Amino acid sequence: MTKRVKKAIIPAAGLGTRFLPATKAMPKEMLPIVDKPTIQYIVEEAINSGIEDIIIVTGKGKRAIEDHFDYSFDLEHSLFSSGKVKLLEEVQRSSEMADIHYIRQKHPKGLGHAVWSARKFIGDEPFAVLLGDDIVQAETPCIRQMMEQFERTESSVIGVKPVPDEETSRYGIVETSSKSGRLYEVANFVEKPPKGEAPSNLAIMGRYILTPEIFSFLENQEAGAGGEIQLTDAIQKLNQVQHVYAYEFEGNRYDVGDKLGFITTSVEFALQNEELREPLLHYLKEKVLNLP
Template sequence: MKRVKKAIIPAAGLGTRFLPATKVMPKEMLPIVDKPTIQYIIEEAIESGIEDIIIVTGKGKRAIEDHFDAAFELEQNLLEKEKFSLLEEVQKSTNLVDIHYIRQKEAKGLGHAVWCARKFIGDEPFAVLLGDDIVDNNEPCLKQLMNIYNETSSSVVGVQEVADHQTHRYGIVDPYSTEGRTSRVNQFVEKPAPGTAPSNLAIMGRYIFTPEIFDFLGQHQIGAGGEIQLTDAIQMLNEKQSVYAYNFEGKRYDVGEKMGFVQTTIEYALKKPELKDELLEYLEELIVKEKQVR
C-alpha cells in the first residue's frame, strides 16, 4: 500500500463573502491574528506527514506564492535590526515544505480544481485540505484520516455533526453502518434541500482519496450550482469502492464565513499570552457598554 505523501489545497475561489477586502487580497491570505489562514492549513498537512503540497490558484492569487517564497530585503532588514524572533517567523513560512502551484484557468468548481492537480498526484493516494476550515486538536485532523486510510486502504472524508437547519450548506453523508467514529456510507449528497438531509454528518473539508477519484472528476459532470462538485465524484467512487466517513476529533473553526472568521480570530488571540488578558478586559468592557446601550 502506498503512503499518503502529497496534498492538494484548492485556493482559486473568488472570496466573494469577504468583499471588498478580497478584491485584491486572496481570502486565503486573510490573517487569523498574525498568520494567514492558508498557513494554518499547510502546517496541519506537515504535522500529518505530508511531504509535497500543490496549491491550485486562480487569477489574483500571487500573494500566496509570495508569502511562501523568500523575502530577501525584509529578512536582511530584520537581521540588521537584530529582530531575530521576527526573522525566524518570516523564514518559517519559506521553509515549511515543498510547495508547488498550478492555476485553475476557469472557475468550474471544487471538483474541477482538484482535477487540475491530477498530473502532480499521478497514481498515488493523496489528501485534500480546504481553506475554509481550521481544526484545533492535539492530533491533526488530517492525520486522523490518514490513520483510517492506513487501516482500510480506502478513501476517507472527514465529517462532523451540524445542526439540522444547517445541513443544506454542506455535503452530507448517509451512513449505513458505524463503528466508533468510522462509518461506511450509503451515499454522499451535495447540499440537500432543507428537510431532506439523510443525516446531520457534514463533510468538513478534509479528505484522503485513492487516485481513482480522478476517473470520475474527469467526466466533468455539472452538479449543484452549475459547477463540477467534488461530492458528486465521491459518490460515484463510492459505488465502485468503499469511501469511509470519519467523525474526527477537534474543534472546527469556520473561517469561510464572516462571523466564523471573527470568532476564530478572537479565540486564537486568546491563545496568545501577550494578548489574552488585555483582550479579555476589552471584551468585558465592550459587553458592559453594549448592555448599557440596550
C-alpha cells in the same frame, strides 16, 4: 501493500466573494487570523501530518500566496539588521515549511475541477485534500487522523462533523450504513440537500483522503449544485465501485469561510495568545459586556 499518503492538494482558486471588497485585491486565503494567514494554518496541518509535497491550486490574483511561502531577502535582511530575531524566525519559517508547488486553475469550475487540475502532480498515489475554509485544532492533526484510517481501511476517507439540522443545506452530507467508533461506512453522499431532506447531520468538513481513481470520475463529472463540478458528486460515484468511509475527526473545527465565522475564530485564537488574552478579555468585558 498500502501506499502511504505523501501528497496534498490545497485548492485556493476561489474568488472569495463573501469577503468583498477586502478580497478584490487580496486572496481570501491570505486574510489573517491574528498574525498568520489562514492558508498557513492549512499548510502547517499538512506538514505536521507527515505530508511531503503540497500543491496549491491557485487562480487569477493569487500571487500573494506564492510570495508568502517564498523567501523575502529585503525583509529578512532588515529584520536581521534590526536584531528582530524572533520575527525573522517566523518569517523564514513560512518559506522553509515544505516543498510547495503551484498550478493555475484557468477556469473557475468548482472544487471538483480544482482537484482534477492537480491530477498530473498526484499520479497514481492516494492523496489528501485540505480546504482553507476550515481550520482544525487537534492534538493529532486532523489529516493525520484520517491518514491513519486510510492505512486501516485502504479506502478513501472523508472528514465529517455533526452540524445543527438547520445548517445541513450548507454542506455535503453523508448517509451512513454502519459505524465502528468514529468511522462510518457511507451509503450515499448528498451535496447541499434542501432543508429538511438531509439523510443525517454529518457534514463534510473540508478534509479528504482520496484514491487516484477519483480523477476518472472528475474528468467526466457534469456540473452539479451551483453550476459547478462538485467533488462530492464524484465521491458518490467512487463509492459505487470502492468503499468510501466517513471519519468523525477529533478536535475543534473553526469555520473561516464566512464573515461571522472568521470574526469568532479570530477572537478565539487571540484569546489563546498569551500576549493578547488579558487585554482582549478586558476590552470584551468593558466594551461588549458592559462589566466593571
